[in-house]
Amino acid sequence: MLFNKYTTPAYATRFLILFIDLFLATVSYILATFLRFNFEWRSSISSLSASLVAVLIARLICFRWFKTYAVIVRFAGSTDLKRVFYAIFSGTVFFLLFIVIFRPNRANFPSLWEYHGFIFSFSIIIIDFFLALCFISAFRIMMPYLFRLLFYEKKVRTNVLIFGAGQLGALMSKVIKEDSNSKFDIAAIIDDNPDVHLKSLNGIPVYSPVSIKNIIKKYNVEKAIIAIQKISLKRKNEFVDICLENGIQVMQVPLNTALIDHHGFDENQIKPIKIEDLLNRPSITLGEEIIRKELHDKRVLITGGAGSIGSELVRLISGYSPEQLIIVDQSESPLVNLSLEIEEEYNFDKIEGIIADVSDMTRMEAIFSTYHPHIVFHAAAYKHVPIMEKIPREAISVNVKGTKQIADLSNKYSVDKFIMVSTDKAVNPTNVMGASKRIAEMYIQSLDQISKTQYITTRFGNVLGSNGSVVPRFRKQIEQGGPVTVTHKDITRYFMTIPEASQLVLEAGAMGNGGEIYLFDMGEPVKIYDLAEKIVKLSGYKPNEDIEIKITGLRPGEKLIEELLTHNENSIPTHHPKITKAKNQEFDFSTVSRQVSTLIKAINKEDDMHLVTLMKAIIPEYISNNSKFSVLDK
DSSP: OHHHHTTSHHHHHHHHHHHHHHHHHHHHHHHHHHHHTTTOOOSOHHHHHHHHHHHHHHHHHHHHHHTTTOOOGGGOOHHHHHHHHHHHHHHHHHHHHHHHHHOSOGGGTTSOEEETTEEEOHHHHHHHHHHHHHHHHHHHHHHHHHHHHHHSOOOOOEEEEEEOOSHHHHHHHHHHHHOTTOSEEEEEEEOSOGGGTTOEETTEEEEOGGGHHHHHHHTTOOEEEEOOSSOOHHHHHHHHHHHHHTTOEEEEOOOOHHHHHTTOOOGGGOEEOOHHHHHOOSOOOOOHHHHHHHHTTOEEEEETTTSHHHHHHHHHHHTTOOSEEEEEESOHHHHHHHHHHHHHHSOOOOEEEEEOOTTOHHHHHHHHHHHOOSEEEEOOOOOOHHHHHHOHHHHIIIIIIIHHHHHHHHHHTTOSEEEEEEEGGGSSOOSHHHHHHHHHHHHHHHHHTTOSSEEEEEEEOEEETSTTOHHHHHHHHHHTTOOEEESOTTOEEOEEEHHHHHHHHHHHHHHOOSSOEEEEOOOSOEEHHHHHHHHHHHTTOOBTTTBOEEEOOOOTTOOSBOOSSOTTOEEEEOSSTTEEEEEOOOOOHHHHHHHHHHHHHGGGGTOHHHHHHHHHHHOTTOOOOSSGGGGGGO
């Protein structure tokens, strides 16, 4: 075992470094001696040899004491240079003390003196100190470069461009340059700061973004990496667009300050940029204290809790220490997986997953009578427009009947607040799904007028990454080689991310007093065709060359542009910059309740035309688009 230790590559490397250090110490002492005598040597070689042996023994002891040879060659840096300095300085101090203490005629200090074949001189030791420090330090600085020269794998690397010459860019460029197994070769760095232009960072030239096209051509750049901790969404999109125009794939590093502060960065953390990164907005500032007061030690029931928005609400709410979380959903596996995630990753075990259908009154009554929730988040809904257009009874059963039953039970069991997740498709609806959600909105608004429970509606557009989002579908189509299908070249939608939508639902729920419809700032509308093109480019392909983008025509019930307000509504601001409130019309509960009950009873007749006729009677602004139900509007 002991023999094996001394035959390892690591030990061999240490021995080699120690040998080179002693060799450089030898050269420095001999050179110092000749410099002292102006290269006119008068003493015997044996005297120099004896002195050199004494010096090397002292150097060896100091090198061993400070372990200057225990260095990872490719990562040699300032810490290793410090150890070299301490070792050489200690050896020099030892010789100076030796000269002062043992020199026979101290009156002639610091003249040369010889003792039993040894030559010692104060000036030689001082010269030797500076030479040894320079030689061995230079060797340490050169070690990473020598290592890369000798041991780098001779493999093809991708030329990359780094955007950002700040702390993150400096760290990333250093790690990539020192990694012998790196897939990348950094060609250049660009930065918006004019003070760093035409300078270098870790030996890499820094340019202005104005030169990016020329840089891409000059260095044959294939990928670009965003390495800026704080970058505006607009600037990020500008950079991505110019890269995509030049056929360059864009990547980014995680914006995690812990990685930067502790230098815990490695190349594997560089990931291709996603469309969500280009549509996401700055983080939301929540009224943490208000929300905590609202949810702490409360029993919270979430319908549709295993869905996109519902599951994120569960994650967020678990952080506010509720008394209990009751998750209701029809999907067994997602419900089980979410429950385990909350227990294991969020360290919250007061969670109850229940498989149930919100349109099943018996099951819902049992849940409310058992748990007596204080707050209800109603996110359960059918939301796919084309499917609901084919089967109106299912949209009415879940979106209208299900909502009515959860709302009625909230009133019966004295729930404090009922927050419903609605959609922009409920505004001036052109399809069954949107109409069913609008009827649900009207019912809970009218119920709020006669109930002690506070009924609140949150209304927003498409959610990136949700089960109904176009983004996962586009990605799957691209993986299959295309085509990517878009219904119309001018179709436009609003987008927000799941975390952003869920956070705003919590904020709106906390600020609401009942009867409100809260609207979320959805940012700028996005053309779906442009979105498809960008996703194709981000995937490394050329639209309509590598991957076809095919126009399929509007689906039944689909409209070109979604809205957030009906013709009878206006919006008014709230204290939160991303939330406004619809100044909406009031509805008489008895009238709405009667209409909704009639609609629900008609479900069993299996007459789609009759069902939609009843829906249109409740919502006069409901005009079908590209649908078989358009005949009812004539």
